[in-house]
Amino acid sequence: MKRLEHFRAKWTPVRVRKMRQNKTMENFRDSKKRGNTLAVLVHLFCLGLLFPVAAAAQSIAIPNFWDPRIRLDKPDAGPPRVVRFLTDDDYPPLHFTAPDGTLTGFSVELARAVCEKLLWTCTVQARRFDTLLDSLAEARGDVLAAAMNVTPQIRTRFAASHLYFRSPARFVTTRGNARADLDTASLQGKRVAVVAGSAHQAFLERLMPFAQRRETPDLNAAVAALRSGEAEYVFGDGVALALLVASRGGNELAFSGGPYLESRYFGEGVSFLMRKDDAALTRAIDYALQTLWDDGTYARLYLRFFPVSPF
Template sequence: MIRAVLLALTLLMLAPPATQAQSRVIVPNFWDQRIRLDRPEPGPARVIRFLTDDEYPPLHFAGPDGSLTGFSVELARAACEKLGWTCTVQARRFDTLLDSLAEGRGDVLAAAVNLTPQIRARFIASHLYFRSPARLATTRGNAQIELDTRSLQGKRVAVVGGTAHQAFLERLLPFVQRRETGTLAGAITALRSGDAEFVFADGVALSLLLAGTGGGELAFTGGPFLESRYFGEGVGFLIRKDDASLKRALDYALQSLWDDGTYARLYLRFFPVSPF
């Protein structure tokens, strides 16, 4: 159900964005410009098989014509073009992706799998190309560019119960009044009704909502929360440990795509309201 809602929101988001939405876009930079990577030597000719899922917009999903697209998918295709590779992109069920990669049914995983110690024990990962921060959203008139969390003392914050976001509030912002709901839609309803003054949730899901036709009266407030203990290390391409040359090539391609502006162009295409 969550993925179906995200897909519907993404199809709205891919329409030409309003100027106001574009003005809020922040493109994250995950690369240290002091570190420069050499172009890898071309190896034997081969077809590189990328695996992904088709139900997690805006990173990977099936477009209106059924073709695979999304930020991760198009970044993979751009990396292939940069390296002169012949590549395919295949969709599989999300819960089968890691095993499919481990069993050799593909060469690279291009999906929103947050890196964890357990994932790193099984695979090697390229340089991070995305993170999904937590964000606070509120009504537009209440939004601030910078927000001191101490100003949230006693404020009513809606959050989905049983999530990392609820655990973060409980442990690190215990001075807020939590309004726990069963769904993100319920948290948004609490905000709109005045039962809550803020919503604390996944930044990607909130960015899709803000970019849609029904999100114009809401806005992010303050900056992103990136604590990896709660919200993960981030997302990179995953590769089997016996194929380290692919990692080196993809690291070079990702940095090159940042340098030449391709990363930013793709990011703006899929995130008219940035989760950062």
């Protein structure tokens, strides 16, 4: 059987004291993938009802995608230009519309930090998610800042910056059942709820056939199966599950075991995308991302938008 690898082989997590958040979130995408429950959770986030979880937690894992042994040269300033970022406004916590009508989110604020680091003048414009790639290809913008997994097909069309985010798969269970050392042996014969037809279902079927799958139509039904006792765990998207953990005040649900980042199932990760004819832009953004990690800006933004870390 193929050995299961967690994220430790890819990057090193950093644990820091969690800080109280001060950013509100709303308009969570009401999609079949995430469901109506998570839309409600984001409205609770807006009201500050999830903040006590963040304040009470002892530590949070912040992903580090940068190798400290690799140092990039500072790019030349180049001629003055306005760099146009494109995003979507309906996918918290990565990109969404704030209560005051402004675009914000982890990807959006990271883009703004890149611009500040490089002394660029930048704009950020929201477009429908399904139009973003074509808009970039048609030069209606210069950089795509949206939660879109980089795929081989995307790499044939566009240049991609260094990864700055990945959405791991996680196991969630009731708090009393949670264990940090959850492994394959611990899952033998366990009842695991998972969304039917999802990458998470395919992962369990292929790599954990010894678990008893309880396939559900959506994530809400999977969590309901956990609460009813029909399932002992839920396996799904870490970002969505982190919001669910936060919504219960940290008292009902908890992550169990570590994150799974098998790219074959869960994607390579999220990068800024550019047209291939602008190599200087790509190099500059890579330099900025590395320096934003080094100076702590990346960590501050991560804490701001993830009250419970999906990692």
